[in-house]
Amino acid sequence: MQFSESWLRTLVDPDLSTDALAHALTMSGLEVEETEPVAPPFSGVVVAKVLEVAKHPNADRLNVCQVDAGTGTPLTIVCGAPNVAAGIKVPCAMVGAELPPSEPGGAPFAIKVGKLRGVESSGMLCSARELKLSEDHGGLLILPEDAPVGTNIRAYLDLDDTVFTVKLTPNKADCLSVLGVAREVAAITGAPLAALPGQGTVPKAAIADTFPVRISAPDGCGRFGGRIIRNVNAAAPSPRWMVERLERAGQRSISALVDITNYVMLELGQPLHVYDLNRLQGGIDVRFGRAGETLKLLNEQTVSLDESVLAITDASGPIGLAGIMGGDSTKAGLDTQNIFLEGAFFYPQAIQGRARKFNFGSDASHRFERGVDFDMNVRALERATQLVLDICGGQAGPLEDLVAKLPERKPVQMRVARAVKILGVPVTEAEMAEIFTRLGLSFVLRDGVFDVTPPSYRFDIEIEEDLIEEVARIYGFDRIPANPPVAASAMRSTQEGRRSQHVLRHAIAARDYQETVGFSFVDAEWEADFGGNANPIRLLNPIANQLAVMRSTLIGSLVSAARYNLNRKATRVRVFEIGRTYHRDDAVKSGELTVGGYRQPLTVTALAYGPVAEEQWGLPTRQIDFFDVKGDLEALLAPRAARFVKGEHPALHPGRSAAIEIDGKRVGWIGELHPRWLQKYDLPHAPVVFEIEAEALFDRDVPTYREISKFPPVARDIALVVPQDQAVQPLIDAMLAARADDLACRVVQDVALFDEFRPKAGSTGTSGGLGAQDKSLAFRVTLQDTAGTLQDETVDRAIAALVQRVGDAFGARLRA
Known part of the structure; x- marks a missing residue:
């Protein structure tokens, strides 16, 4: 405002x-x-009258003017403005005046006696731009004929406002x-409220003409008033005082009729509308729209109506969107002679969201959707009528005010004790009563309880807390003391085995990922593609068609972020997001938020695309792969160890992805994006993503003491022949598990795969004992003892025990 x-x-x-x-x-x-x-500071500018204008003897574009500036003696001033003429009144900067600087931060422009092409000039006639009143520099600022000569222009134009x-x-x-x-x-x-100009006066009806109005939608339009005014001069200029107030309120002067309705709206808060009476066909009917109806608005936009849109109609159909904007077919122009002036009350719920539905807004909709005083339309119509008669002339007909259904003003109770408790200051009943009186709220006080009836212009008073807020703000927020809390402070112990979300964010960022924040509601197509979710949780009132469902995965948001960066010539993208995903699930799980049968686990998802490192001379350029991102994830999980198990995810490549398991529980997925989504989402290379439950990253093992051996470790390599469909992780698990139940294997510290060999496709022979359906897996086994240096016999027994263990369990054998 x-x-x-x-x-x-x-x-x-x-x-x-x-x-x-x-x-x-x-x-x-x-x-x-x-x-x-x-207006910026300036001095020495007065109202002046141009007495004579003559051509400059030495310049075609200059004029020599005789000017009366109230000094008693005419001044000679040289002026180059195209609109200078004898008889006009304009601002005149006297000798010694200081005008605003031409550039911000510059020095004031001083007016001195000077010669222009041989003619002495004692001052300067000013445009609005030279006084920094507007950007208009097409000529001098023409003042009204009744402007008193010699008056300081700041006082006359009220520029100290x-x-x-x-x-x-x-x-x-x-x-x-x-x-x-x-x-x-x-x-x-506590200052008194003055009466509005014209308050208490009612324009007399000079004609008996009325216009028929009907309200067919009383739930949308509670009141509709209007009157006919004939023989108006719509081309009459708006008075300077009105234009000045409109401009200072951010409104541009358009025409007298439009300016009057805008002025009354800003003054009283009641939007009005002017119809060209000669363009109206039949009576006005306020009803909801019908499917197939269209309307061209004043902003030249054509909209399609439906049953949810309240419309102003006549015999020709819709002529305006109620409470939003009038139609082009009945607008009043500069040639309009007869008008119908309308002011109505529309229920907020009938206007809310309709302007946004058509992708525009208006001053009227801004007010009606919040609530307009339903007792103001008659007062506003009388005020606007008088202004029309004063400015545009004409004869007004009687005011017709049709009341269908007005909001009921129900009293709201406020307990004094409750208000004092919430405010924390001892405000007395007398002070509260005075506050309500000053606010114009009628009330009854009984046994420490106020029954307050909201006035017609207050739609925000519905519950007890609303009244307590009124008491607080009029009493003065600055009068409410800021008291320190009196509750005892307690030191909370830190959980060493758990890290915070803040620490986790820093840890992921340290791995060269940048955080993004996406909407919790996404495109339903994302859910089908990246989550395999054919029945997502749908929003009842989505903000956009492409944001209509709740996300069950964060992959879609990160793919969208990657595409956004790639479209702007980024070649390397590392992004992550920590946010909740939403699933239908009646079961409550530890660490998850479950509300009304919907599970909302916190999820961590990351995406890596492009080269492993920025292009440089020290490293060859290589695209990111599964194992690079797997290393990042293992670093985040450390010291906890995860198992990566074969599985299929709808968003990921079936042969280059894995499920993530910790302590036998599946907690997430990792892998390359599926090839079909690379083509659909126009990605040149496959990004690698992981998505994991945040709880798995929050929890971490507390460090425990373990003796470090002083003796050197021994490394042995073994190559095992297994079927090609045999997974590696079960072999490693079996060899590590042997440490607990086989005394010979207690010195085994680690087992790691470092090579895999498969016979060439179509090969019929064998290589080193490998059949066509076999593969060779090479493991490096690290052995170490804390009691002494390992002997060859001990190492050989351990290796033999490991080979026997995997041989018995999986049929593995040493490669010849």
């Missing part, structure tokens, strides 16, 4: 400076975002007008 201080002070004039008034409004909940002077910009919360719709802000100032400061 934007308005000028001078306009506000015509309604309420507290004994406060501009800064103090802004502070008082802010402390009452109406945050003043900015106060800005309407200040523009207030107030940031309103959505519930303060009553302050979307100068009157509403004035009511607040009166309540805050």
Whole structure:
């Protein structure tokens, strides 16, 4: 909400400076975002009248003017403005005047006596741009004929005014007008509220003409008023005072009729609309739209209506979106002579979201969807009628006010004891009663309970807490002391076996990944592609069609982020996200949030794409692969060890992916993106992703003491022949498990695969004892003892025991 201080002070004039008034409004909940002077500092500029204009003898584009600036003697001033003419009144900068600098931060421009092409000039006639009042530099600023000569231009144009910009919360719709802000100032400061210009006067009806109106949708339109005004001069100029107030409120002057409706809306908060009476066909009917109906609006946009949109119609069909914008077919133009002036009350729920549905907004919809005073339309119509008659002339008909159904004002109770407890300060009943009186809230006090009836312009008072908030802000937030907490402080023990989400983020970022934050609602196609989820959790009211379901995986968001970067010429992408995913599940699992049968586990997902490292001379360029990302994940899990088990995931390559298991529980997946999604999502190379439950990364083993051997380790390599479909992990698990139940294997420290060999496809012979369906796996076994140096016999027994163990379990044999 934007308005000028001078306009506000015509309604309420507290004994406060501009800064103090802004502070008082802010402390009452109406945050003043900015106060800005309407004009920069300048001096020595007065109203002057041009007496004579003659061509400059030495310049074709200059004129020599005789100017009356109220000094008693005409001044000779050379002027090059194209609109200079005898008889006009303009701003004149006298000798010694200081004008605003031409560039920000520059020095003021001083006016001196000078010669222009041989003619002495004693001053300067000014344009609006030279005074920094606007960017108009097409000519001199022409002042009204009644402007008093010699008057300081700052006083005449009220340039010592200040523009207030107030940031309103959505519930303060009553302050979307100068009157509403004035009511607040009166309540805050105790200053009296002045009567509005024309208040109490009713324009007399000079004609008996009326226009038929019907309300077919009383649930959408509770009240509709209007009157006919004939023989208006729509081309009449808007008065300077009105244009000035509109401009300082951020509104551009358009025409007299439009300016009047905008002015009354800003003054009283009631949107109005003017129809060209000659373009209306039959009577007006306020009803909901019908499928197939279309309407061309004032902004030249054509919209399609349906049963959810409240429309203003006549015999020709829709002529306006109720509470949003009028139609082009009945708009009043500069040639309009007869008008129908309308002011209505539309229920907020009938307007909310409709403007956004058509991808635009308006000042009217901004007010109606928050709630407009349903007792204001008659008062606003009378005010606008008088302005039309004063500015455009004409004869007004009687005011017709059709009331269908108005909101019921139900009393709201507030307990004094409850208010004192919440506020934490001993506000008395008398102080609360005074606050309600100053706010214009009628009340009854019985046994420490206020029964408050909200006025017609307050749609934000519905529950007890709303009234307590009113008491707090008028009493003064700055008067409520800031007391330190009195609760005892307790030191919490740190969990050494668990790290925080913050620490985990830093750990992933240290592996060269950058964090992203995506929407929790995603495209249903992502769910089908990356989660194999044909029945996702759907939103009842999605903000967009492509954001209609809740995500069960974060892979889609990271693929989208990767594509976004690739489209902007990035060649290497490392991103991760920590967020909740959403699943249908009635079971409650440890560490997960479950609400209403929906499981919401915290999930960690990362994606790597492109070369392993930035291009450089020291390393050959190589694309990231499964094992690079697997190494990153194992570093995050350390010291815990994970098993990577063969499995299939709908988002991942079936031969280059694995399920992640910890302590026998599946906690996630890792692998390359499936080839079909590379083609669909236009990715030149396969990114590698992992997705794992956050709990698996939060938990970590507490370090335990283990004796470090002083004796050298021994490494032995063994090559085992197994069928080609034999997985490696079970072999490693079996050899490591032998340490616990075979005394000969107690010195085995580690077993690691370092080579695999398969016969060539189609080979019929054997190689080193390998059949066509066999493969050779080479393991490096590390052995070490804490009691002494290992002897060959001990090492041989351990290796033999390991070979026997895998031979018995899997049919493995040593390669010849």
